[in-house]
Amino acid sequence: MEVVLVAAVARNGCIGSQGSLPWHYPADLRHFRRVSASHPVVMGRRTWESLPRRPLPRRLNVVISRQADYAVPTGVCRCPTMAAALSICRASEATRAIIAGGAEVYRLALPLADELVITWVPDTPAGDTFFPPWNQGDWEVRDRRCQPPLEFVTYRRRAVP
Numbered sequence: 436m437e438v439v440l441v442a443a444v445a446r447n448g449c450i451g452s453q454g455s456l457p458w459h460y461p462a463d464l465r466h467f468r469r470v471s472a473s474h475p476v477v478m479g480r481r482t483w484e485s486l487p488r489r490p491l492p493r494r495l496n497v498v499i500s501r502q503a504d505y506a507v508p509t510g511v512c513r514c515p516t517m518a519a520a521l522s523i524c525r526a527s528e529a530t531r532a533i534i535a536g537g538a539e540v541y542r543l544a545l546p547l548a549d550e551l552v553i554t555w556v557p558d559t560p561a562g563d564t565f566f567p568p569w570n571q572g573d574w575e576v577r578d579r580r581c582q583p584p585l586e587f588v589t590y591r592r593r594a595v596p
């Protein structure tokens with residue numbers, strides 16, 4: 436099973452502000468739906484709570500939270516760790532696990548990721564949540580698609596020589 440991070444990132448690294456997205460780009464929401472369709476989606480508890488409509492339909496939703504008594508609807512999984520979340524995805528015979536944020540969960544998943552699917556957003560919002568630092572030299576661009584003002588780029592982790 437491949438681990439795929441999907442994020443929309445501003446030029447200044449910002450991904451969120453006050454618990455939600457600092458922009459509204461319907462083309463990016465459509466892109467997320469397409470990339471995550473039929474794959475399990477792993478997200479942090481705060482991102483889960485930020486979803487306007489939850490669970491995300493027709494996909495296994497996995498929410499990471501340390502709160503053992505955190506209630507989620509039937510069919511949604513709460514996991515105490517990233518490892519447990521990925522085990523659940525593997526048990527569902529998924530070929531790809533989509534890591535949908537936010538920043539804390541991206542940080543946990545980045546060392547495990549095979550692929551990054553980044554939407555580059557031209558804004559520089561004054562947000563409070565940022566994509567974790569990553570070394571672009573460790574990744575090669577596999578696909579790049581411009582849909583002004585957005586750019587959708589798929590990166591694959593380079594094989595270690």
Ligand SMILES: NC(=O)c1ccc[n+]([C@@H]2O[C@H](COP(=O)([O-])OP(=O)(O)OC[C@H]3O[C@@H](n4cnc5c(N)ncnc54)[C@H](OP(=O)(O)O)[C@@H]3O)[C@@H](O)[C@H]2O)c1
Nearest residue numbers: 442443451454455456479481482500501536537538539540
């Ligand atoms: N631009 C994008 O693509 C994008 C995507 C997703 C989200 N966002 C934005 O990002 C922001 C939310 O991100 P965030 O970093 O604040 O929160 P988050 O990563 O969504 O969720 C954080 C929560 O996850 C749980 N968690 C984190 N690390 C854990 C660990 N090691 N073990 C177990 N549970 C753990 C904790 O839940 P408990 O407190 O319940 O224990 C923690 O409070 C929002 O503004 C959202 O809109 C942006």
